[in-house]
Amino acid sequence: MFDMVAELAPLRADIDAALARVLDSGVFIGGPEVAAFERELAAATHTHHAIGVSSGSDALHAIGMALGIGTGDDVITTPFTFAATASAFARLGARIVFADVVDDTLTLDPAAVADACTRRTRAVVTVNLFGSLAAMPTVPCAVIEDSAQSIGAGELRGVAAALSFFPTKNLGALGDGGAVVTNDAALADRVTLLRTQGARPKYHHLAIGGNFRLDALQAAVLRVKLPRLVETTRRRREHAARYHELFAAAQVPPEVRLPAAHSSHVFHQFVIRAPRRDALRAFLADNGAATEVYYPSPLHLQPAFASLGYREGSFPVAERACHTVLALPIHPSLTEDSQAYIVDRIAAFYRG
Numbered sequence: 001m002f003d004m005v006a007e008l009a010p011l012r013a014d015i016d017a018a019l020a021r022v023l024d025s026g027v028f029i030g031g032p033e034v035a036a037f038e039r040e041l042a043a044a045t046h047t048h049h050a051i052g053v054s055s056g057s058d059a060l061h062a063i064g065m066a067l068g069i070g071t072g073d074d075v076i077t078t079p080f081t082f083a084a085t086a087s088a089f090a091r092l093g094a095r096i097v098f099a100d101v102v103d104d105t106l107t108l109d110p111a112a113v114a115d116a117c118t119r120r121t122r123a124v125v126t127v128n129l130f131g132s133l134a135a136m137p138t139v140p141c142a143v144i145e146d147s148a149q150s151i152g153a154g155e156l157r158g159v160a161a162a163l164s165f166f167p168t169k170n171l172g173a174l175g176d177g178g179a180v181v182t183n184d185a186a187l188a189d190r191v192t193l194l195r196t197q198g199a200r201p202k203y204h205h206l207a208i209g210g211n212f213r214l215d216a217l218q219a220a221v222l223r224v225k226l227p228r229l230v231e232t233t234r235r236r237r238e239h240a241a242r243y244h245e246l247f248a249a250a251q252v253p254p255e256v257r258l259p260a261a262h263s264s265h266v267f268h269q270f271v272i273r274a275p276r277r278d279a280l281r282a283f284l285a286d287n288g289a290a291t292e293v294y295y296p297s298p299l300h301l302q303p304a305f306a307s308l309g310y311r312e313g314s315f316p317v318a319e320r321a322c323h324t325v326l327a328l329p330i331h332p333s334l335t336e337d338s339q340a341y342i343v344d345r346i347a348a349f350y351r352g
Contacts, residue, residue: 001290002168006333011224015174018220028216030196037219038179040226045163047156047181049188052214053195056148056164056178060088060125062212063144063160063180066190069094073122077146078108079298079310080318081127085146086299089125096308097121098300100315104260106271106325107134109317114139128153130259130294130327131170131236131268148178149268152233160187165222168331170236170268171229173218235332236267242339243270243328250347269294270330274346277324283349289342292327 008015022033034052042050053059069075071093077085079098086096099112108126114137117124123142126134128150136143136157145157148164151171165177180191193200198209244258257273259265271294274280281291298318300310312319328342 001292001327001329002331003333004167007331011228014224015221018224019217022216022220025216029213031216033216033223034214034219037214037223037226040223041163041179042181044226044229045151045156045161045181048183049181049185051180051182051188051191051195052219053178053180053191053212054214055176056146056162056166056169057084057088058195058210058212059162059164059178059180060084060144060146061091062191062194062210063162063187064089064092064094064123065194065209066187067123067142067144067159069122072120074118074120075123075125076113076116076121077125078127078129078318079300079315080106080295080321081129081146081299082148082295083299083302083304085125085127086305089123090305094122095120096305098308098310098315100317101321102135103317103321105129105132105134105262106318106321107132108137110135110137113137117141126158130271131266132259132262133264147181150266152229153266154264156181156183159184160191165218170233170266171222171225174221175215175218177214177218177222179214232332233266236330237265239330239332239334239339240265240267240270242336243330243343246340246343247346250343252343252347253350256346256350267330269327271325271327273321273324274326275324277326280346280349281326284342284345287345289345290329293325294327295325296322298322 038050069092073094074097075089075094076097080101097116099116100109102109107129121141125144127146131150133154143158145161147161160182163179165173182188194209195212198205198207255275
């Protein structure tokens with residue numbers, strides 16, 4: 001699914017130099033390297049403020065803390081996402097309210113969100129899934145964007161967005177890392193305070209915070225990779241267009257649905273909807289083709305969220321998607337021959 005060695009190979013000299021710069025500085029937490037990355041990230045995302053944090057999950061958690069979300073509050077989000085989208089707010093004491101997704105992009109359905117809103121609703125967390133922007137709901141509360149998979153897809157539309165720099169993301173570090181981006185100066189200041197145990201100055205704690213800091217080594221690596229994000233995104237889009245062409249030429253049954261090629265899509269993943277998904281995946285594995293399932297079970301049916309009281313059938317679109325979604329490789333170093341082979345094997349499976 002990913003070839004990290006191939007991705008890093010042309011950057012190796014620059015990354016080595018960046019790491020050496022940090023080692024020579026002796027500053028490994030925060031400091032000028034993180035500050036420089038934050039300025040560059042804000043410029044790249046066209047936002048006023050970028051705050052580096054320890055992961056995408058912590059970015060969501062810090063946003064919730066900064067907004068004062070807690071016990072007695074409802075937070076609406078999608079059940080078709082990674083667990084951190086919901087757990088980041090559940091850990092604050094908020095009650096998670098799920099709403100179903102739309103069938104084409106599998107992102108949060110604005111109509112379902114409107115139906116779920118009550119006076120207790122403090123925030124809606126949309127997920128820009130697989131690199132595709134979710135439609136924004138019209139609600140009288142804060143909208144937070146989980147943009148862990150969608151850096152570069154478009155302008156910030158909510159009060160803040162959480163980014164992830166997990167190594168396989170479109171902008172990946174060499175370990176965990178994340179950021180909060182926002183145009184709200186007060187929110188940015190609050191997140192900055194909370195990421196260092198709520199201390200300002202050191203040892204003077206204005207609030208209960210956490211340890212959400214970004215390592216200088218990761219910031220240095222991200223500074224090398226950030227200027228190349230436009231080019232790597234272009235390659236992902238080219239790979240997606242090629243998949244569409246290859247599938248059309250291979251005459252794969254129309255029941256195999258390809259992701260809609262929205263102009264803003266940055267294709268963190270290329271996710272098809274495949275009948276007999278599990279059998280197809282096993283067939284591809286036997287033929288040396290890697291795939292992944294994002295996500296095999298919706299959050300409302302996971303044991304961690306059982307106390308919310310949802311049952312099978314509560315969110316039928318999300319539940320159906322979990323049985324058919326299959327992610328194909330689309331990393332920047334993917335070759336045309338590899339794509340052609342994958343599509344050929346898929347066509348062979350359905351030919352029987």
